[in-house]
Amino acid sequence: MFTLNRLETFSQDIKKSRFIAVAAPVADEDAAKRFIAEHSDATANHNCWAWRVGQTYRFSDDGEPSGTAGKPILQAIDGQSLDCVVVVVTRWFGGVLLGSGGLMRAYGGTAATCLRTAEKTLVIPTISTEIACGFSDLALVKSRLLAVPNLKIETETFTADGATLSLFVPVSDASDVAKMVMDLSNGRVTMPLPD
Incomplete structure (x- = not known):
């Protein structure tokens, strides 16, 4: 479309x-x-x-x-x-x-x-999601997210332990991106997907 x-x-x-x-x-x-x-x-x-x-x-x-x-x-x-x-x-x-x-x-x-x-x-259909990422994983996770075509980091809010990233992820890549985030952080960062 x-x-x-x-x-x-x-x-x-x-x-x-x-x-x-x-x-x-x-x-x-x-x-x-x-x-x-x-x-x-x-x-x-x-x-x-x-x-x-x-x-x-x-x-x-x-x-x-x-x-x-x-x-x-x-x-x-x-x-x-x-x-x-x-x-x-x-x-x-x-x-x-x-x-x-x-x-x-x-x-x-x-x-x-x-x-x-x-x-x-x-028009790329996207889902809206959020990830909480500690400082130790933030740079690597963020750089890999930015390499995903048509993925957009809408906001980055810093917390005492790291940052919360609000994302728009292409629907077609959502499960792969969720797996990538989990693998990069050895399971410390998860990306919830809508049902």
């Missing part, structure tokens, strides 16, 4: 109607709703949208015939393997009816072109 690096826009005219797509990365449903509210234009005829955050998604046709706008926008998001993304496609009606198929192509195509040209980042 991928997500967008920043806000992206794309506009085109189709049979005298103006379509503008605005897409951006979002962290959660509330962020998607705020983005939709901020980027909908009250002067336009329709502000159709879709968003996906993990397994949760929503879409709206905003007055267009059912299934002709929001769903094609969502399909554009899914078709490019995107996650944590919201897209608003705004239409100013130009006087020419497009029909159901034309609307689906216009909304889906405008969203897809906007997303296709956008800069993307690979």
